[in-house]
Amino acid sequence: MKTESTLEKILASGQLAVTSECGPPRGALPSKVQEKAEMLRGCVDAVNVTDNQTAMVRMSSLAACILIKQMGLNPLLQMVTRDRNRLAMQSDIIGAYSHGINTMLCLSGDHPHFGDHPGAAAVHDIDSIQAVEMVKKMRDEGLFQGGQKIDGPPKMFIGAAANPFADPFELRVARLAKKVKAGVDFIQTQCIYNVDKFEKWMEGVRERGLHEKVYILAGITPMKSAGMAKYMKNKVPGMDVPDDVVKRISGVPKENQAEEGIKMCLETIDRLKNVKGVAGFHIMAIEWEHKVPEIVERAGFLPRPSF
């Protein structure tokens, strides 16, 4: 075991892991974090805490992680390379670990162009793959990125994202291989609606044996409505929503669309459970956190293992 991370323990035990996420509030109210996280108690193994998601200012991921940790849950610190240079990232990583946060996700982050501060400079001192290398060096060699020794290295279980649906598709397996080479421990994927394409990507992953080097958590986001399906299809960069998904949810009366969305996501989970190399699920119920316990239960993932 590389770390004390509960997520690592569950994945290492061979059981399907379940993670979900909590987007911090646009203000300083701790109760907003606590209410969202409370909904996830007992039904997930780690709670991703987003880092200024969609390039909008929110309570810092680190602060919200600490609040969640204090509740006895397992926060997962998301960190984007957009807002911080390598100094700031490393100081937050050791700061997080000093609070017992031992699981993190390295991302490049949405471009400021999409957020509410479009005039902000994007930092991108390092990229997400270099961030993985940096956190691994901090953990395994006890060295800062600059080469100096760390007095009390942070032992982080290191995650990254993968989008099997972005272009060019033919190098999406190779990009995962780069992250594996950098030393990533687990992957949370983009939301999966095009299951055929995801399975094709997994085939490529298995051909290269990457599934034996990294735990892959399949990203699942239930559709709340036909409107959301259309929005995700047309407006969200890098999202692949096939026509039949939009058609199916649009085909039921408005009042039943939410239930149809949940059913669809459960069917996806059921199908992916049997895909070799899928080590768990990352359920991103965007502003719909209260549905996560129901999804996890209906998917047959309860009770969660304890370590």
Place this chain on the structure above:
Amino acid sequence: MITAERKPMEDLIKFVSPYRRILLVGCNECVTVCSAGGRKEVALLSSALQMHFMKEGKPFEIKEMTLERQCDPEYVEELVPYIDQVDAVLSMSCGCGVQEIARRFKEKPVLPAVNTKFMGASERQGVWAERCVGCGDCGLARTAGICPIARCSKQLLNGPCGGSTRGKCEVDPDIDCAWQLIWDRLKALGMTDKYEENLPAKDWRPARGAGPRKIVREDLAS
């Protein structure tokens, strides 16, 4: 080359309004090529300013000059005979030329008439695109001759990000995804193996990380 675009007319009018006699100086190098501040643009701007102030009934005199290179002291020296006859200089060169005039004529206000944009190339008639950020440590040998620092919106050295769609950048469908271009070139060159070499975190000191930069060539320096 260095590309530039002329500032809006209202900004330029505001700049020169406090003065009666203006020296309008163009440059025969990059800003001529990108049609922002060469002899032709100097003549056009000069006429436009004269017309504006004539309409306002305000006394206004403008002298036009276009130097071979405004970023070179040797050519800036050509302004000496005229500088005392004007109240301010309006420069149509890139920021380098504006600053060279400011350095040479310490007591003369100098105003920029263009916005200096980027180092780029002409994609077709009338279109220029960014190619280089002058990072001081060229990595084009590692990325198939296409610079991800200048051309990827997130300057990813290990791209593409998850927002690359049909060869375009998520930020703007008019921007080519630099990593799609790199991948296509690697394929054409039979060098796709190179893609999986992780490029290390960049040392930004040769860029601007160690403050403003200078080149000293001992063999040439006087």
